[in-house]
Amino acid sequence: xxxxxxxxxxxxxxxxxxxxxxxxxxxxxxxxxxxxxxxxxxxxxxxxxxxxxxxxxxxxxxxxxxxxxxxxxxxxxxxxxxxxxxxxxxxxxxxxxxxxxxxxxxxxxxxxxxxxxxxxxxxxxxxxxxxxxxxxxxxxxxxxxxxxxxxxxxxxxxxxxxxxxxxxxxxxxxxxxxxxxxxxxxxxxxxxxxxxxxxxxxxxxxxxxxxxxxxxxxxxxxxxxxxxxxxxxxxxxxxxxxxxxxxxxxxxxxxxxxxxxxxxxxxxxxxxxxxxxxxxxxxxxxxxxxxxxxxxxxxxxxxxxxxxxxxxxxxxxxxxxxxxxxxxxxxxxxxxxxxxxxxxxxxxxxxxxxxxxxxxxxxxxxxxxxxxxxxxxxxxxxxxxxxxxxxxxxxxxxxxxxxxxxxxxxxxxxxxxxxxxxxxxxxxxxxxxxxxxxxxxxxxxxxxxxxxxxxxxxxxxxxxxxxxxxxxxxxxxxxxxxxxxxxxxxxxxxxxxxxxxxxxxxxxxxxxxxxxxxxxxxxxxxxxxxxxxxxxxxxxxxxxxxxxxxxxxxxxxxxxxxxxxxxxxxxxxxxxxxxxxxxxxxxxxxxxxxxxxxxxxxxxxxxx
Numbered sequence: 001x002x003x004x005x006x007x008x009x010x011x012x013x014x015x016x017x018x019x020x021x022x023x024x025x026x027x028x029x030x031x032x033x034x035x036x037x038x039x040x041x042x043x044x045x046x047x048x049x050x051x052x053x054x055x056x057x058x059x060x061x062x063x064x065x066x067x068x069x070x071x072x073x074x075x076x077x078x079x080x081x082x083x084x085x086x087x088x089x090x091x092x093x094x095x096x097x098x099x100x101x102x103x104x105x106x107x108x109x110x111x112x113x114x115x116x117x118x119x120x121x122x123x124x125x126x127x128x129x130x131x132x133x134x135x136x137x138x139x140x141x142x143x144x145x146x147x148x149x150x151x152x153x154x155x156x157x158x159x160x161x162x163x164x165x166x167x168x169x170x171x172x173x174x175x176x177x178x179x180x181x182x183x184x185x186x187x188x189x190x191x192x193x194x195x196x197x198x199x200x201x202x203x204x205x206x207x208x209x210x211x212x213x214x215x216x217x218x219x220x221x222x223x224x225x226x227x228x229x230x231x232x233x234x235x236x237x238x239x240x241x242x243x244x245x246x247x248x249x250x251x252x253x254x255x256x257x258x259x260x261x262x263x264x265x266x267x268x269x270x271x272x273x274x275x276x277x278x279x280x281x282x283x284x285x286x287x288x289x290x291x292x293x294x295x296x297x298x299x300x301x302x303x304x305x306x307x308x309x310x311x312x313x314x315x316x317x318x319x320x321x322x323x324x325x326x327x328x329x330x331x332x333x334x335x336x337x338x339x340x341x342x343x344x345x346x347x348x349x350x351x352x353x354x355x356x357x358x359x360x361x362x363x364x365x366x367x368x369x370x371x372x373x374x375x376x377x378x379x380x381x382x383x384x385x386x387x388x389x390x391x392x393x394x395x396x397x398x399x400x401x402x403x404x405x406x407x408x409x410x411x412x413x414x415x416x417x418x419x420x421x422x423x424x425x426x427x428x429x430x431x432x433x434x435x436x437x438x439x440x441x442x443x444x445x446x447x448x449x450x451x452x453x454x455x456x457x458x459x460x461x462x463x464x465x466x467x468x469x470x471x472x473x474x475x476x477x478x479x480x481x482x483x484x485x486x487x488x489x490x491x492x493x494x495x496x497x498x499x500x501x502x503x504x505x506x507x508x509x510x511x512x513x514x515x516x517x518x519x520x521x522x523x524x525x526x527x528x529x530x531x532x533x534x535x536x537x538x539x540x541x542x543x544x545x546x547x548x549x550x551x552x553x554x555x556x557x558x559x560x561x562x563x564x565x566x567x568x569x570x571x572x573x574x575x576x577x578x579x580x581x582x583x584x585x586x587x588x589x590x591x592x593x594x595x596x597x598x599x600x601x602x603x604x605x606x607x608x
Contacts, residue, residue: 009087010288011216016135017117018127022148025186026117027091030208033193034082086212113142113179113214115207120159120183121152124167130326132167133377136176137326137414139397142214143171144179146207150199151185157201179214182207224312225252226391226399227291228344229262229305244275245301246292247345250398252309253286254293259310262301263389264317268310269295304346306389306399315389315399320353320420324379324393325372325404329411333372333380333404335595340405341382343416349385350404356380370594381420390416448528452486456525457596458550459587462538463560467576469534472560475580476587477532485597488524492517492535518546525550530596540568556594558587 015023082089092111114135118128135143145167153159164181171178182191183202190196193208205213230247254260258271274282275292285291306315327333335352355370356379372378393400393415404412449455461473470491477489492514517533524531535542538557546555556571563573572590574583591597 009216010090011087011113011211011214012090012092012111013113013115013211014092014111014135014140015115015117016131017146017148018119018122018125018131021117021119021122021125021128022186023115023117026115026146026148026184026192026207029186029189029192030091031082033189034084034208084208084212087216089211111140112216113144113211114140115144115146117146117148118163118167120147120149120156120163123163124170128167129170130375132171132176133174134326134413136174137324137377139393139401139415141176142179143176144207144210144214145181147181147183148186150183150190151188155183155190155196155198157183157199180204180210182210223251223396225254225258225260225307225309226250226315226396227254227307228346228399229301229303229307230345231303232301233292242273242275242294243298244292244294245307246275246290247307249285249287249289249291250344251287251396252312253284254291254307254309255284260295261308261310261314262299262305263308263315264387265301265305267299267301267305269297269299272296304344306344306346313395315391316416316419317387317389318419319384319387320381321384321388321390321416322356322379322381322418322420323402323414323416324377325412325414326377327372327374327412329374329404329406329409331406332374333378333412335370339411341384341388341402342405343388343390343402344399346388347405348388350382351384352380353383354381379417383420392419393417445526445528452528453599454485454528454530454597455595456528456554457530457591457594458521458525458546458555459530459532459558460538460543460546460555461532461534461558461560462536463574464562465536467560469536469560472558472574472580472583473532473534476584479584479588480530480597485530486528487530487532489532490517490521490534492533514542514545518550521546522550525554530591538568543568556590556596 015027017023082091116128116131116135118124132143145164147160147163150156150160160181160183168178168181182204183199184191184207185196186192190198191202191206193206195206196202204210227247227249229245233244233246235242235244254271254274256271256274259268260271261268272294274285275294276282276285285293308315325333333339333352333355339350339352340347341350355372358367358369358372358376358378372380390402391397391399394417397415400416402414402416403410406412445456459473459476461469461476463469473489473491477487480487521531521533543555543557557568558572558574559568559570560574561576563570572586574586588597
């Protein structure tokens, strides 16, 4: 029986799992056992089943959509509510079918914990793994795995242990720690709200008990204040001249008198009043509230700004972001067109700049292509049309989550892991004097790319001494030039040949020459060239020096010979005795896959 004096506390939970693994049945049982259904609803559904000669199932309590009733699958994220002695729950029933994963991303975006359901008879499915990875991408750390339909396997402990071990291994590989595994039967009610007498071998908590032990979002009340601005509302009737900045508080709290800063604009003011519709006057508001406040100094604030408190941790502001995402679009994610990224109330046009790595969410195998296919997980870099404000996932996950919109559809989601500007800033500090701060010329990089049918790139040809790197590089330059590409070859070895390697300052002299080379290469790249350079036995710290002047995604490393002892990110490995023709073919494929070279744009036909 539920205590009517339960704590007035809310918690968002998402429930996910492969289609037909029993999510809706578990939710229906929770609703019934916590007396959270409307009066007479349970009896009404049972009577409908009786009249139609259909066995009653708790899942029928959630079948509100006609498509669900016809197809027997959840196609949208439904929100239901139940309560315990401790708190009120908003549970989001996310779709399990692979075609509706994007609905799950939307539904799970603001959840604080997840129930992941696996059918004890069918076992771990591909979608079970995809859902686990999606939860990881969205930064949900509290995951409870329910091994459901235990009644169909006669409550067999060995089968339960096998499933729990298999799925736990997968979660460990992707860096997720399951809070617990619970054997349940949603249909029979075993270990859902009440402990089962059919599984004496299980000594853990029931689902309901475990939910009450999870940490609530109230923890973020003590983090930095963040409120995405939903809109600014001005009143004029009866002499009312208030301008109310409105939004939902994602973390922290705000009170009258607090100094606030809006990002990315950087505008500042002080909170004059806290405003709520048709409610008593208050002087403080906190996380979870749909809030509004007026400012002492009237400044122009637009939707999409992020309200923060002065003196607290500031958010990141950048036009370049490194992300981890799960792609759900019909077409591959690639750099041939633009997208929109939405973080909070911010919506900005985005361009894919680099796919750092692609990871199959089921097999965990990696590849280095510059596109992301449907249902794949990837680490990618985006360039944005204008700066946005956000927090890195490790700092404040609520303000790091984003979705990607492609052709008016949500096609992916994930978390921001770093600011590209921050990464570049650290490299520049470590290599003072290397970075060249260019002013944009009258011709943009994009215009040069269209004209030349190529994007600027630096191809470093390296390896141990005298393995034919110069011959490879010259052959590559000649081949690309004959195909109409703008290319230029430099032998960096010439810059090192007069250095006495026994001298005390030999390393510093090499680094000095390398910094000069990086500046010169930056000029050639800004002119739209593909620059080919030979340098013997390059090291990681030297690559970092180059990256301080040139975005590292524009640098491709071709290594000749054995590379087992090299701690480097090598884009193309070439055997010592491979023919120049074969190497050229490999390099050209790499450049095409990375979309560094492509077909010229036909202005008359309007196509590439």
